[in-house]
Amino acid sequence: MPPPDLATRWHALPPDxxxxxxxxxxxxxxxxxxxxxxxxxxxxxxxxxxxxxxxxILWAQVRSVIVLLLAIAAVVALLSSDPLDAAAIGAVLVxxxxxxxTTELRAHRSMEALLGLEVTxxxxxxxxxxxEVDARELVPxxxxxxxxxxxxxxxxxxxxxxxxxxxxxPLTGESLPVxxxxxxxxEPDAAIPDRVTMVYKTTAAVAGRGRAVVTGTGMDTEVGRIxxxxxxxxxxxxxxxxxxxxxxxxxxxxALAVAALVAGLGLMQxxxxxxxxxxxxALAVAAVPExxxxxxxxxxxxxxxxxxxxxxxxxxxxVVEALGSATVICTDKTGTLTAGEMTLTVLRLADRDLTLPQxxxxxxxxxxxALRVAALANRGELVQEGDxxxxxxxxxxAALLVAARRAGLEPDALxxxxxxxxxxPFSSARMYMATWHRTA
Numbered sequence: 180m181p182p183p184d185l186a187t188r189w190h191a192l193p194p195d196x197x198x199x200x201x202x203x204x205x206x207x208x209x210x211x212x213x214x215x216x217x218x219x220x221x222x223x224x225x226x227x228x229x230x231x232x233x234x235x236i237l238w239a240q241v242r243s244v245i246v247l248l249l250a251i252a253a254v255v256a257l258l259s260s261d262p263l264d265a266a267a268i269g270a271v272l273v274x275x276x277x278x279x280x281t282t283e284l285r286a287h288r289s290m291e292a293l294l295g296l297e298v299t300x301x302x303x304x305x306x307x308x309x310x311e312v313d314a315r316e317l318v319p320x321x322x323x324x325x326x327x328x329x330x331x332x333x334x335x336x337x338x339x340x341x342x343x344x345x346x347x348x349p350l351t352g353e354s355l356p357v358x359x360x361x362x363x364x365x366e367p368d369a370a371i372p373d374r375v376t377m378v379y380k381t382t383a384a385v386a387g388r389g390r391a392v393v394t395g396t397g398m399d400t401e402v403g404r405i406x407x408x409x410x411x412x413x414x415x416x417x418x419x420x421x422x423x424x425x426x427x428x429x430x431x432x433x434a435l436a437v438a439a440l441v442a443g444l445g446l447m448q449x450x451x452x453x454x455x456x457x458x459x460x461a462l463a464v465a466a467v468p469e470x471x472x473x474x475x476x477x478x479x480x481x482x483x484x485x486x487x488x489x490x491x492x493x494x495x496x497x498v499v500e501a502l503g504s505a506t507v508i509c510t511d512k513t514g515t516l517t518a519g520e521m522t523l524t525v526l527r528l529a530d531r532d533l534t535l536p537q538x539x540x541x542x543x544x545x546x547x548x549a550l551r552v553a554a555l556a557n558r559g560e561l562v563q564e565g566d567x568x569x570x571x572x573x574x575x576x577a578a579l580l581v582a583a584r585r586a587g588l589e590p591d592a593l594x595x596x597x598x599x600x601x602x603x604p605f606s607s608a609r610m611y612m613a614t615w616h617r618t619a
Contacts, residue, residue, distance in 0.1 A: 187200075187394075188367040189334075189336045189377065189394045190336065190365045190367075190369060190374035190376045190377045191364075191365050191366065191367040191369070192336070193362075194336065194337070194338045194361060194362070194392075197336045197392055197394070198338075198392055201319055201320040201392060201393075201394065202320055203320035203321070203322065203392055204322075205322065205338060205390075206304055206307040206322070207303065207304025207305055207306075207307065207321060207322035208304075208305060208318070208320050208321055208322075209305065209306050210305050210306055212320070213305060213316070213318055213321065216318035216319065216320065217316055217318050220318055220319060220396065220397075221397060222315040222316070222396075222397065223314055223315050223316070223317040223318070223332065223333055223396035223397050224315055224397050225397060225398060225402075225403055225406060226397070226398050226403075226406075233284070236280055236283050236284055237276070237280055239279075239283065240275070240276045240279040240280050240283075241276055246272065246275065246276075247427070249268055249271065249272050250272060252268055253265045253268040253269050253272065256268060278477065278480050279480075282480055282483055282493075299313065299314055300312070300313065300314060301313075301314040301317055301323055301332035301333075302323060302324040302325075302326075302329070303317065303321050303322065303323050303324065304321075304322040304323075304324065304390075305321075309324055314332040314333070317332055317333050317393055317396055318393065318396060319393050319394060319395065319396060320392065320393060321333075321392070321393040322338065322390055322391070322392050322393075323335055323390070323391055323392075323393060324388075324389075324390055325343065325378065325384045325388060325389045325390070325391060326384060326388045327384055327385060327386050327387060327388065327558060327559075327560065327571065327572050328383070328384065328385070328560060328562070328571030328572060329383065329384050330381075330382075330383045330384075331345065331378045331379060331380055331381070331382045331383060331384065332380065333380050333393045333394075333395065333396045333400060334377065334378070334379050334380055334393070334394050334395035334396075334399075334400040334401060335377070335378050335391035335392055335393045335394055336376060336377055336391055336392050336394050337359055337360070337361040337376050337377065337378060337389055337390070337391045338361055338389075338390045338391055338392055339361050339389060339390050340359050340360060340361050340387060340388070340389035340390075341387050341388050341389065342386060342387035342388075342558070342604050343358075343359040343384060343386070343387035343388060343389040344356040344357060344358050344359065344384070344385050344386040344387055344573065345357050345359060345378055345382050345383060345384050345385065346382060346383050346384075346385050346574075347371075347372065347379065347382045348382075349381045349382060349402070350371065350379050350381060350382055350401060350402055351371055351372045353372060356385050356386065356573055356574075357372070357375065358375065359375050359376070359378065359387075359389065360375050360376060361376060361389070363375060363376060371401060377394075378391055379400065379401050379402065380395075380396075380400040380401070380402050380403070381402045385571070385572045385573045385574075386558045386559075386572055386573050386576070387558070416497075418500065418501060418504050419497050419500040419501070419504075420497050434462065437462050438459035438462050439459075441455070441458055441459055441462060442455045442458075442459045445458065479497065479499050479500060482499035482500075482503075483499055486499065520574055520577070520578075521574040521575055521577070521578040522537070522578055522581070523535055523578045523579060523581070523582040524537075526546060526549060526550075526582075528545055528546070528549060533546060535582060535585075536585075537585075538585065539585050539586075539587070540585060540586060541586075541587065542586045542587075546586065547586060547588065550579075550582060550583040550586050550588055551583070551588055551593060553579040553580075553582070553583060554579065554580055554583040554588055554590045554593050555593055555594070555597055555599070555614060555616060556612050556613060556614045557576045557579055557580060557590070558572055558573065558576055559571065559572030559573060559576035559577040559579070559580045560572055560580070560590075561580050561581070561584060561590060561591075568581075568584070596619070597616035597617070597618065598616060598617050599614050599615065599616050600615050600616065600617050601614065601615040602614045602615070
């Protein structure tokens, strides 16, 4: 089977045709087929850029015109029998390079540590049975099982769904969950947010369940393609770097012009050649502001430290200055400025509005009844992780469950006491969800 083509409009093809093209079946691949495809297509991983070498980080600190002028000035001072000036200029150079090198090295290592956020486990059909495997072992043609709270491990075409909704904010920026369907017609040129027959790597199922056949893994996913595009972006110098380079070139031109002028005037007056050279060198060295690079580096290092205190990671020192020069910032909201989470703060009853505390509290009967209804007509879930609880599912339903638990109502205990017998799923047209429960 040839490798799946990312350009194929998988979302517009019916499930049977997708399975046929991928050489798969509704019961999934066999272990032998999966192993063979894994060897052919490689693991389900994003291709990481090679880490920045120490030499590359060091070169970034010494490539500016100002630093080059300082180095030349130090050499000239040394050759002109002025070791004290040469040592002073050399100390400034070493301090400037050391501060920049240390700051950028720490930032690079922190960024590399953040790249390990990938799905680690996936439920998949192998040999007709459901099993949990390392997500890196997924291959095109695998049939994965999705449930509420599970991360989507690869791009996949849905085969069957039951009230499946996914949160696609990491890929599309939309904060609301998307209702998915398997047997609907989608236009071939539909945008990613409109491809309701597909699920994508890095997104998550927040409600319902479903099965899907993998159409792309690793860099052959939509988010992998975005990563490939971003690697081609060239870094442009910041305004400060541009101004420093311009200043350095002007200083070099002025220093050379002044030295040449003084040397020419001296020759016309019969001054000895060795005295003219010493004078010209002294003028050239004096024209170079030895303290400028280190003052700029220290100022930016202080800015990086202040940003770090506010939990902001700066990769390059000049970025601090570039951010200060910005007048307009265009940014996505969910997942960037917000965490995609909700909290129930106000409960509106028939006769009053009640501001709920964000700690445990004892509700009155009316509030307890409202929160019990919110916890029962709910598809979210509270999962205990050590001493803390994590809410999964739709953000709205998760917020209702957290509020109920703060009021002393245990969702699992409520479901056991009031078993569900029927349901009307939520829809934007009805604007409600309803469930029926059997009483004692």
